Amino acid sequence: MTFSRRSFLSASGAALLGAGFVSGRVQAASIPEAATMTEAVMQPPLIPTSGPDYNPVVTLNGWTLPPRIKGNWKEYHLVAEPVIREIAPGMVAHLWGYNGQSPGPTIEAVEGDFVRIFVTNKLPEHTTIHWHGQLLPSGMDGVGGLTQPHIPPGKTFVYEFQLRKSGTFMYHPHADEMVQMAMGMMGFFVVHPRDPDFRRVDRDFVFLLNAYDIEPGAYVPKVMTMTDFNLWTWNSRAFPGIDPLVVNKGDKVRVRFGNLTMTNHPIHMHGYDFKVSCTDGGWVPEEAAWPEVTIDCAVGQMRAFDFVADEPGDWAIHCHKSHHTMNAMGHDVATWIGVDRNAVTEKIQALVPDYMSMGASGMAEMGEMEMMIPDNTLPMMTGWAQFGAVEMGGMFSVVKVREGIATHDYSDPGWFEHPAGTVSYEWTGESQAIERAASPQFDASTTTEVQVVKPGTDHTNH
Numbered sequence: 001m002t003f004s005r006r007s008f009l010s011a012s013g014a015a016l017l018g019a020g021f022v023s024g025r026v027q028a029a030s031i032p033e034a035a036t037m038t039e040a041v042m043q044p045p046l047i048p049t050s051g052p053d054y055n056p057v058v059t060l061n062g063w064t065l066p067p068r069i070k071g072n073w074k075e076y077h078l079v080a081e082p083v084i085r086e087i088a089p090g091m092v093a094h095l096w097g098y099n100g101q102s103p104g105p106t107i108e109a110v111e112g113d114f115v116r117i118f119v120t121n122k123l124p125e126h127t128t129i130h131w132h133g134q135l136l137p138s139g140m141d142g143v144g145g146l147t148q149p150h151i152p153p154g155k156t157f158v159y160e161f162q163l164r165k166s167g168t169f170m171y172h173p174h175a176d177e178m179v180q181m182a183m184g185m186m187g188f189f190v191v192h193p194r195d196p197d198f199r200r201v202d203r204d205f206v207f208l209l210n211a212y213d214i215e216p217g218a219y220v221p222k223v224m225t226m227t228d229f230n231l232w233t234w235n236s237r238a239f240p241g242i243d244p245l246v247v248n249k250g251d252k253v254r255v256r257f258g259n260l261t262m263t264n265h266p267i268h269m270h271g272y273d274f275k276v277s278c279t280d281g282g283w284v285p286e287e288a289a290w291p292e293v294t295i296d297c298a299v300g301q302m303r304a305f306d307f308v309a310d311e312p313g314d315w316a317i318h319c320h321k322s323h324h325t326m327n328a329m330g331h332d333v334a335t336w337i338g339v340d341r342n343a344v345t346e347k348i349q350a351l352v353p354d355y356m357s358m359g360a361s362g363m364a365e366m367g368e369m370e371m372m373i374p375d376n377t378l379p380m381m382t383g384w385a386q387f388g389a390v391e392m393g394g395m396f397s398v399v400k401v402r403e404g405i406a407t408h409d410y411s412d413p414g415w416f417e418h419p420a421g422t423v424s425y426e427w428t429g430e431s432q433a434i435e436r437a438a439s440p441q442f443d444a445s446t447t448t449e450v451q452v453v454k455p456g457t458d459h460t461n462h
């Protein structure tokens with residue numbers, strides 16, 4: 001288990017990555033080492049120290065694969081293999097992935113670069129890699145049987161192509177695709193513009209939308225599931241296991257995601273409007289980037305949106321399909337809202353003392369109770385924040401905008417300290433209202449500054 005810094009683009013990045021999480025796997029001398037990640041911990045951005053400057057991305061609960069520079073080529077080594085991925089604290093899944101994790105490491109390079117990607121197959125069946133969205137020679141497109149022979153178990157194939165354009169891409173197998181993607185085989189691929197100032201942002205987050213069907217208590221996904229998945233994940237992580245998106249106030253921020261599930265996901269962010277800036281087809285011209293607060297991402301699509309983080313706070317970001325912010329549950333649970341089951345519950349408890357009836361007044365109690373669940377199972381709705389149970393799961397995280405966050409610092413700053421008087425409060429009577437009105441921050445004549453938007457005018461203040 002050696003770790004060679006010589007093979008890395010960035011010595012500083014390598015030092016950050018090396019902190020116990022990465023080990024090298026020495027292959028034949030001509031093949032670059034395949035760095036491996038053993039933990040689902042977001043690694044610091046891999047800052048370029050040679051070649052064109054760019055602002056590196058960070059991968060939620062993930063990492064970027066360091067390339068080896070060889071002449072004009074950037075060389076990467078992906079190893080397709082069985083992996084163990086922690087979905088959230090309390091649950092691990094036995095998946096297939098690349099270099100120790102699912103998703104595999106993010107590949108980052110620069111427009112115009114020549115990339116040579118070695119792919120070693122350590123799966124029990126053949127595989128390939130398709131480079132979704134890349135413009136390349138047909139024979140490098142990775143469609144097993146169509147553009148190349150499959151990569152048999154134990155063999156290494158090489159993909160070589162020039163990156164013709166910058167943008168937001170991904171990679172995944174095009175071989176026994178239903179099984180291999182249901183098992184978690186996928187990764188992000190970002191090509192930075194050669195012009196460092198082109199559409200540059202200060203923070204750039206990437207994640208893949210994926211989904212699994214893992215029975216409560218089980219470890220391996222059911223690969224035949226068509227639509228009824230029970231774990232909705234970003235980078236094979238479910239809330240509360242998904243990293244927060246930590247942002248310094250005033251930063252220009254980009255959030256990029258791609259959908260490799262079997263259904264669409266309307267991704268919604270609170271507190272801001274944003275501009276859709278890039279798809280897997282390319283950059284949306286700035287004058288054509290349209291505003292949204294929710295952007296739907298269909299199967300096989302990628303979307304990126306940009307915003308300026310001018311409003312501090314803890315802002316939820318989540319899929320807006322409410323079943324996708326839940327963890328594994330029985331969908332055949334009856335709806336009991338409005339039904340008084342006290343009488344029948346008493347009778348059942350006489351026979352089964354631990355019996356509980358739930359759901360008569362909604363299901364929020366599920367988020368607050370520590371119910372008995374099988375080992376290796378996540379609660380259906382869970383997570384705690386400073387005001388109580390968040391009652392979420394699945395595709396949910398928090399954009400944490402703070403003042404004074406250092407460049408490249410992505411560590412969790414904790415919960416937002418709301419300025420006095422800016423949190424929704426319980427009404428306790430008229431005297432409270434008078435007291436509140438008397439306090440200076442609620443003096444409407446001095447503090448209210450409304451930007452009136454007239455139809456037809458551009459309300460953008462970014």
Ligand SMILES: [Cu+2]
Nearest residue numbers: 265319321324
């Ligand atoms: Cu969704």
